[in-house]
Amino acid sequence: xNALSNDPPVVRTTCPYCGVGCGVLASPDGQGGAMISxxxxxxxxxxxxxxxxxxxxxxxxxDKRLLYPMVRQPNGKMARTDxxxxxxxxxxxxxxxxxxxxxDAVAFYLSGQLLTEDYYIxxxxxxxxxxxxxxxxxxxxxxxxxxxxxxxxxGADTVPGVYADLDQADLIVLVxxxxxxxxxVLFQRIMANKRERGAKLVVIDPRRTMTAxxxxxxxxxxxxxxxVLFAGLLAYLADTHTIDFGYIAAHTVDFEAALERCRSxxxxxxxxxxxxxxxxxxxxxxxxxxxxTPNAVTCYSQGVNQSAQGxxxxxxxxxxxxxxxxxxxxxxGPFSLTGQPNAMGGREVGGLANQLAAHMGxxxxxxxxxxxxxxxxxxxxxxxxxxxxxxxxxxxxxxxxLWVMATNPAVSLPNAGLVRxxxxxxxxxxxxxNVLVNDTVMTGAHILLPAAAWGEKSGTVTNSERRISRxxxxxxxxGEAKPDWWIIAQAxxxxxxxxxxxxxxxxxxxxxHAALSAYENDGSRDFDIGAYADIDSADFDTxxxxxxxxxxxxxxxxxxxxxxxxxxxxxxxxxxVAPETPALHFAADAEFSFTLNTGRVRDQWHTxxxxxxxxxxxxxxxxxxxxxxxxxxxxHHLVDHGFARVTTRYxxxxxxxxxxxxxxxxxxxxxxxxxxxxxxxxxxxxxxxxATDPLSGQPESKATPASIQRVDYRFAGFVLxxxxxxxxxxxxxxxxxxxxxxxxxxxxxxGIRFWExxxxxxxxxxxxxxxxxxxxxxxxxxAIFKDGKLDFCLFVGPASQRPEWNAAKAVLAAGTLEEQQRxxxxxxxxxxxxxxxxxxxxxxxGVGLKLIRNAIATGEATDVASVGKALRAGTNCGSCQPELxxxxxxxxxxxxxxxx
Ligand SMILES: Nc1nc2c(c(=O)[nH]1)N[C@H]1C(S)=C(S)[C@@H](COP(=O)(O)OP(=O)(O)OC[C@H]3O[C@@H](n4cnc5c(=O)[nH]c(N)nc54)[C@H](O)[C@@H]3O)O[C@H]1N2
Ligand SMILES: Nc1nc2c(c(=O)[nH]1)N[C@H]1C(S)=C(S)[C@@H](COP(=O)(O)OP(=O)(O)OC[C@H]3O[C@@H](n4cnc5c(=O)[nH]c(N)nc54)[C@H](O)[C@@H]3O)O[C@H]1N2
Ligand code: SF4
Ligand SMILES: [Mo]
Numbered sequence: 007x008n009a010l011s012n013d014p015p016v017v018r019t020t021c022p023y024c025g026v027g028c029g030v031l032a033s034p035d036g037q038g039g040a041m042i043s044x045x046x047x048x049x050x051x052x053x054x055x056x057x058x059x060x061x062x063x064x065x066x067x068x069d070k071r072l073l074y075p076m077v078r079q080p081n082g083k084m085a086r087t088d089x090x091x092x093x094x095x096x097x098x099x100x101x102x103x104x105x106x107x108x109x110d111a112v113a114f115y116l117s118g119q120l121l122t123e124d125y126y127i128x129x130x131x132x133x134x135x136x137x138x139x140x141x142x143x144x145x146x147x148x149x150x151x152x153x154x155x156x157x158x159x160x161g162a163d164t165v166p167g168v169y170a171d172l173d174q175a176d177l178i179v180l181v182x183x184x185x186x187x188x189x190x191v192l193f194q195r196i197m198a199n200k201r202e203r204g205a206k207l208v209v210i211d212p213r214r215t216m217t218a219x220x221x222x223x224x225x226x227x228x229x230x231x232x233x234v235l236f237a238g239l240l241a242y243l244a245d246t247h248t249i250d251f252g253y254i255a256a257h258t259v260d261f262e263a264a265l266e267r268c269r270s271x272x273x274x275x276x277x278x279x280x281x282x283x284x285x286x287x288x289x290x291x292x293x294x295x296x297x298x299t300p301n302a303v304t305c306y307s308q309g310v311n312q313s314a315q316g317x318x319x320x321x322x323x324x325x326x327x328x329x330x331x332x333x334x335x336x337x338x339g340p341f342s343l344t345g346q347p348n349a350m351g352g353r354e355v356g357g358l359a360n361q362l363a364a365h366m367g368x369x370x371x372x373x374x375x376x377x378x379x380x381x382x383x384x385x386x387x388x389x390x391x392x393x394x395x396x397x398x399x400x401x402x403x404x405x406x407x408l409w410v411m412a413t414n415p416a417v418s419l420p421n422a423g424l425v426r427x428x429x430x431x432x433x434x435x436x437x438x439x440n441v442l443v444n445d446t447v448m449t450g451a452h453i454l455l456p457a458a459a460w461g462e463k464s465g466t467v468t469n470s471e472r473r474i475s476r477x478x479x480x481x482x483x484x485g486e487a488k489p490d491w492w493i494i495a496q497a498x499x500x501x502x503x504x505x506x507x508x509x510x511x512x513x514x515x516x517x518x519h520a521a522l523s524a525y526e527n528d529g530s531r532d533f534d535i536g537a538y539a540d541i542d543s544a545d546f547d548t549x550x551x552x553x554x555x556x557x558x559x560x561x562x563x564x565x566x567x568x569x570x571x572x573x574x575x576x577x578x579x580x581x582x583v584a585p586e587t588p589a590l591h592f593a594a595d596a597e598f599s600f601t602l603n604t605g606r607v608r609d610q611w612h613t614x615x616x617x618x619x620x621x622x623x624x625x626x627x628x629x630x631x632x633x634x635x636x637x638x639x640x641x642h643h644l645v646d647h648g649f650a651r652v653t654t655r656y657x658x659x660x661x662x663x664x665x666x667x668x669x670x671x672x673x674x675x676x677x678x679x680x681x682x683x684x685x686x687x688x689x690x691x692x693x694x695x696x697a698t699d700p701l702s703g704q705p706e707s708k709a710t711p712a713s714i715q716r717v718d719y720r721f722a723g724f725v726l727x728x729x730x731x732x733x734x735x736x737x738x739x740x741x742x743x744x745x746x747x748x749x750x751x752x753x754x755x756x757g758i759r760f761w762e763x764x765x766x767x768x769x770x771x772x773x774x775x776x777x778x779x780x781x782x783x784x785x786x787x788x789a790i791f792k793d794g795k796l797d798f799c800l801f802v803g804p805a806s807q808r809p810e811w812n813a814a815k816a817v818l819a820a821g822t823l824e825e826q827q828r829x830x831x832x833x834x835x836x837x838x839x840x841x842x843x844x845x846x847x848x849x850x851x852g853v854g855l856k857l858i859r860n861a862i863a864t865g866e867a868t869d870v871a872s873v874g875k876a877l878r879a880g881t882n883c884g885s886c887q888p889e890l891x892x893x894x895x896x897x898x899x900x901x902x903x904x905x906x
Contacts, residue, residue, distance in 0.1 A: 017480035018045055020467055021059045022119065022460035023611050025344030026050055026192045027469025028059055029551065032461065032480040039066055040461065040480055049551060050169065050469055056190035056883040057609050057623065057849035064620035064743075066461060066481065072442045073485025076454040084454060089486060089496070095453055096409075097500035099434040103407045104136065109384065113140035113396055113405045116357055117412035118148065118346030121465030121477060123515040124490035125348070126355040127507065128411065129363055130380060131494060133356070135503045137384030139368070140405065142359040144413040146393035147705055149349050150358060151311040152342040154702035155320025158583050159328065161575030162365055162532045163353055166567040167303065167339035168471045168553065172196055174337030176203075177299035181210045181232060181323065182309015182708075186217040187608040189307075189343055190885035192470075193217065197884070206299070208292055210235065211309055212603060213633070213675055214668035216888035223291055226670060228283035229601050229709045233315055233585040235282050236322035238272030239293055240265060243329055248297040253331030257571030260582040264325055267584030283670075296326070301337035308345070308605065312707040314589055316699040321583035328580050334568035343470050347477075350468035354533050354554075355519060359390035360703075364523040365533040379525050380506065392703030393419065394696050400428040407434035411490055412457070414613045416445035417681040420705045421656045422691035438490055441615045445682045445689070456487040460616070463489050465512040468554075472565065474535070475551040491515055513546035524558060532567065532574055598711030600638070602654060603675045604690050605708075608885055609849050610679040618684060621819075624742040625846035625854075629751055630680040630688035631662040633669040634714065642714055647808070649717040649738065649753065652676065654710045657692030660717055660738055674712055685740040686733075719753035721784070723761075723802035724811045726750075726818045734764055745819035746796075753805060758786035761802045769798075778832045787832045794822040799831065812854065813842040847893065848879035848886045858890065862897040869894060 021028045029048020033041040042062045046053035075092035076084040103111050114132050116125060125143075132141045156163045169192065172178060178196055185193040197220060199205040209221035210232065218224040227235060243249050244265055254261050272278045279286040296302055304327065310319045324340045332338035344350050356363040366372035368389055377385040391399050397419060399405045408429070419425045429435055429449040437451040440459040447454060457463075464479045491512060498507035509515050517539060524536025536558035541549070553565045573580045609623040617623045632652050634644055644650050646665040651658055652674060661676060669675060680688035695710040719738060725731060728747040733739045738753040754761075762779060765788045777788035787809075789799040796817050801809040817823065817831050843854030861867035861876045870890050874881040880890050 017478050018048075018476070019461075019478045019480065020347065020475040021055070021062070022347055022477070022616070023058050024189055025346060025349055025470040026189050027347060027467065027473060027475055028055055028191055029475065030055065030059065030062065034480045038068065038481065039063060048475070050471070050473060050475070051191045054191045054194060054883060056885050058611060058617055059191075060850050060883060061617070061620040061622050064622060065616045067619060068484050070441050070443065070615075070619065071459070071484060071487070072439050072454055072456040073487060074456060075486065078450075078452045084451075089488070092453055092455060093493075093496050093500055096436055096455075096497045099436075099452075100136070100407055100497070101501060103433060107406060109136050109138040110140060110390075111405055112136060112138065112407040113142075113391065113400075113409075115393070115396065115408060115410045115413060115415060116141065116143040116352065118143065118145045118344075118349035118352050119412045120348060120352070120490055121463060121467060121512065122348060122351035122355060122474075122519060123465040123512040124411070124494065125352050125357050126363065126515055126519045127491055127494050127498070127509070129356050131498045131503070131507070133362060133386045134376065134380040134382030135384060135498065135501070135506065137386055139359050139386035139388065139390030140396060141357065141390060142393045142396055143352055143357040144393070144415075144418060145346070145349050145352050145357060146703060147312070147418060147707065148308070148345045149311060149342070149353065150392075150702040150704040151313065151316025151699050152320055153353060153358065154317040154699070155324060156342070158317065158701075159321055159324045159581050160568065160573050161580075164532045164567050164574065165342055165350075165470065165472055166334045167341050168564055168566060169195065170564060171303050171337050171339060171341070172199055175199070175205055175301045175303040176337070177206045177208065177295055177302040179208045179210065179296070179302065179304040180217060180221075181304060181306040181319075182311075183305055183307035183343055184211065184215040184217045184605060185305070185307070185343065186215065186220065186885060186888050188345075188606050190608075190883055192343070194884045206295060208295065212670050212673055216608075219888045219891065223288060223295070225282075225284045225288055225292060228281070228670075229603060229673065230313060230315060230588050231282040232310060232319045233322040233588055234272050234278060235284070235289070236319070236326055237268035237585055238275070238278040238289065239296060239326050240268045240322070240329060241272055242293040243297055243326060246297050249329045250331030254329060257568075257573065258328050258580045258582060259577070260584075261329065264582035264584045268322075268325070271585060271587060300330070300332060302332055303337070303339055303341055305341045305343050307343045309708060311342075311704055313704070313709070314697050314699055314706040315586070316704050317701040318583070318585040318588075322585045325582050328582060334566040336566075339566075341470070347469070348467040350470065350472060351466065351474070354468060354523070359392050359396070364519070364525070365531050375526055376522070379522050382506075392698075394698050394703065394705055397425050397428045400431060403431065406432065407436070408432050409436040409438070410446055411438040414444050414446050414615070416449045417613045417689055417691050418678070419691060420694035420707060421696040422689055422694075423657050424696070425691075438493055443683055444613060444615055448683070455493050456485060457493065458483055458487050458489045462487065465489075465491070466516060472554045473551050474554060476549055511543060513541070513543045516546060517541060527557070529557075530574070595711060598654060598713050599672070600712045600714060601673045602652065602693060602710040602712035603673055603708050604678050604694060605675065607677045607679065610677070612679065613681055614679050614684060619743055621743045621745045622846065622849050622852055624744070624749070626849055627677075628742040628749075628845075629662045629740050630659070630677065630685050631664045632714070633664045633666050633675040635669045635671045635673070636665050636667055637671055638714075639663070639665040643716050644714065645716075649719060651715050651717050652693065652712055653715070654693040654695065654712045656695060656710070657689075659690065659693060660687040674714060680740065686738050688740065719805050720755050721757065721761075721802050722753045722805040722808040723800065724749060724751050724809060724814070725798070725800050726796070726811070726814055727798045728818075729798075731768070744815050746821075747818055749811065749815065751811070752802075754802070758784055758802055761786050761800060762788070765800055776828070776832055789828070789831060791823070791828060796820075796823065796831065810842065812844060816842065847889055848877075850882035851878045853877045853879035855893070858893055859897055862894060863901070867894070
């Protein structure tokens with residue numbers, strides 16, 4: 007339903023973040039904001055939201071939005087223009103380059119954050135009308151190894167299972183997935199099954215993540231060695247006669263050859279243990295568990311996909327499910343967890359350069375079929391460049407025009423420095439964006455097109471379990487922002503394809519997409535939603551979430567694939583695939599002796615253009631960091647909370663050091679969220695090697711040879727400000743949203759006199775309302791108050807006593823202040839009534855570490871449940887529960903140690 011009968015109106019929509027695809031209820035407040043809650047009727051989350059979903063209300067502001075079309079002027083500056091001028095420039099630019107150099111000189115780079123309708127027509131324009139398959143997407147960095155693995159094994163990119171399988175599985179294996187942080191609502195479902203039904207959880211990851219902490223069995227695998235572990239599992243299943251010969255004989259081919267290769271890759275447990283670095287006894291426990299538990303689901307994510315062996319890893323996992331016939335039946339199957347809200351939808355429309363729409367490829371038959379359906383004048387007949395190669399082709403000057411939509415390649419592609427060089431070489435860089443400033447825009451866009459954002463746009467997305475849900479608008483379009491599909495259709499019309507792009511609503515496009523999925527299909531292609539080919543606009547408005555396939559005439563229901571074979575290969579049989587020996591291209595050498603692993607943190611989304619607006623989300627892990635094992639830290643003289651420079655052959659960053667034995671020796675981990683717009687030196691993409699999987703083209707983002715050196719700063723501090731600020735050159739800084747303004751954490755070798763001078767220089771017309779200088783102790787604090795409110799403050803002190811900013815943040819948030827509160831600020835104390843609760847642990851209820859520690863110290867809280875009772879922490883989305891457990895264990899350990 008579009009609007010429930012409550013007052014104010016409630017709009018049902020879908021979360022813009024991860025592939026879990028949670029249903030969201032949004033109640034607009036009429037002033038640009040909205041109340042957000044989980045949709046109890048959505049079958050993906052039943053009302054739950056994680057910290058990011060819960061904080062969506064804090065991300066709706068328009069301050070940082072791109073609201074008008076803009077074009078670059080001869081002087082290099084961007085200036086506002088009208089849509090007609092901007093779109094003429096887009097089409098003239100593309101037309102000129104195509105006329106001069108042919109269609110392969112232009113490219114689109116799309117995103118799993120587009121709606122299916124946007125994605126569909128972007129592909130249609132390029133592959134059917136401009137006549138090139140140079141269309142790729144950030145899903146290349148995300149899901150393409152799964153796609154390639156599915157196609158090799160099943161003949162199509164099919165996810166066989168559904169989330170409900172988790173409720174019937176007795177064994178859940180998570181491979182290369184930090185689901186506690188990255189798919190939190192699904193992880194809570196797994197935890198409920200563990201708690202309530204005794205389902206066992208195995209986690210395979212080089213790091214002891216918050217997910218791993220909850221596992222019954224954690225296998226700390228050496229980076230890149232998953233295919234060896236699963237090759238060993240296949241051999242073990244064969245040796246222990248736990249394979250399903252009937253299924254293998256009836257529905258598969260190539261078992262013997264794959265088994266033989268697996269045996270040579272993983273000859274015995276001792277060898278597997280040596281290669282994978284996992285304790286032999288734990289390997290045997292895993293193999294026994296898997297062999298002995300028919301209801302087993304293996305979920306996997308970027309530790310599998312983002313690898314130079316990604317496709318082999320996927321197939322090594324699928325092999326074990328095929329061999330046991332554990333696929334497509336309730337409670338069993340391999341399960342690729344998708345990352346972005348519409349990663350799956352992008353695959354449906356053929357968003358990747360090696361796919362055509364509706365799960366078709368570049369076979370002459372498919373090309374011809376799509377040509378006829380679209381009545382396309384210039385069908386692309388061969389695959390285009392995959393993302394990394396696309397940017398190489400730009401660098402070589404072969405691609406002259408690029409249109410980027412809903413992704414930030416200057417940050418998220420590997421070897422991002424080279425990507426920026428490529429962007430600068432373009433004759434025409436068009437960017438459709440929500441925000442005015444990001445690293446891609448700043449690298450030199452010629453045309454900026456303001457796209458409708460979440461809450462404003464309307465269409466469909468598909469989650470990990472093939473469930474198509476509506477995103478609905480609940481806010482008006484701000485400024486002159488327009489839906490992405492509208493922008494593409496307008497460009498297409500100007501290029502002369504008006505008839506084929508004559509859409510008035512997203513529903514028009516959805517109908518065509520559904521019709522193509524059914525066109526000459528008859529069960530030959532997995533993706534078929536023909537039941538929706540004639541949906542009218544009113545029904546599209548009220549459409550409830552459903553799973554594909556839904557062929558015309560087929561009733562809605564839970565859908566699985568392959569329980570009784572029927573694969574999409576020519577002979578209907580699945581393929582076992584023999585994995586190759588993992589290529590050791592990332593072997594460490596003397597200069598770069600570490601392996602740099604990269605990934606995500608709980609409360610931030612990618613390059614933070616949305617989550618970065620939320621003060622609540624900013625307070626969990628506000629600084630870019632690198633995790634190091636204690637022994638490595640000792641050897642390299644690194645100190646916890648100090649700084650280090652991480653260097654690879656491609657670039658370097660200066661990051662906060664987190665020393666933790668959750669990290670493997672020899673391995674470093676850094677999150678991907680920071681970049682040039684929000685930190686001085688933390689764009690991890692610049693460090694990542696551009697090696698790719700040979701089959702999928704997916705970059706190896708999890709293993710780059712790296713080195714680490716200690717960096718010292720003499721002073722540290724922070725700024726809180728109601729306005730945008732630039733810090734002096736040479737300062738290490740990171741920005742973080744704060745209630746009422748912006749926070750900047752800083753470190754510097756410049757002393758307090760330098761900062762005092764800087765303070766006075768930036769306040770030339772205003773006056774510093776009060777400041778405090780303690781030269782012997784190296785402390786400088788200054789503040790500007792305006793209209794009784796804190797406008798700006800700067801705290802600098804010796805790095806060894808890094809100033810705490812929580813008390814000052816409370817002052818910034820407070821609004822008008824009493825005299826006593828002002829004085830308290832500069833004394834570094836919490837003002838009355840503004841308690842400093844420490845860094846936030848539970849983002850949903852804003853519960854700080856100090857409060858939690860207090861509750862444990864007083865004995866009020868002894869476990870997660872009692873922390874929840876006392877403080878509410880962990881009682882909403884639950885994704886901080888693993889961290890609460892760590893804090894409780896740590897505090898209790900400390901207290902016991904002191905008691906001795
Ligand atoms: N909070 C948050 N959630 C997100 C996102 C976000 O930005 N923030 N992004 C979404 C997107 S687009 C995606 S794709 C997903 C990603 O979700 P995940 O894949 O769960 O997240 P990552 O942190 O990228 O990586 C997962 C784990 O792979 C491990 N790993 C590294 N190398 C190996 C290896 O060789 N073998 C194994 N077995 N594991 C390895 C890493 O240590 C890491 O813990 O998250 C989605 N959800
Ligand atoms: N080292 C390393 N690199 C990685 C990864 C990793 O684990 N390690 N993970 C990879 C993965 S899995 C992914 S998915 C990528 C993600 O990387 P990106 O896609 O580059 O990251 P986002 O920050 O999500 O960028 C989305 C951009 O689109 C804008 N946007 C959002 N919604 C819309 C919309 O509806 N329309 C338009 N026009 N614009 C919109 C946002 O403002 C933002 O600027 O990063 C990849 N890069
Ligand atoms: S788990 Fe969180 S981020 Fe993912 S869809 Fe649900 S609410 Fe959104
Ligand atoms: Mo992703």
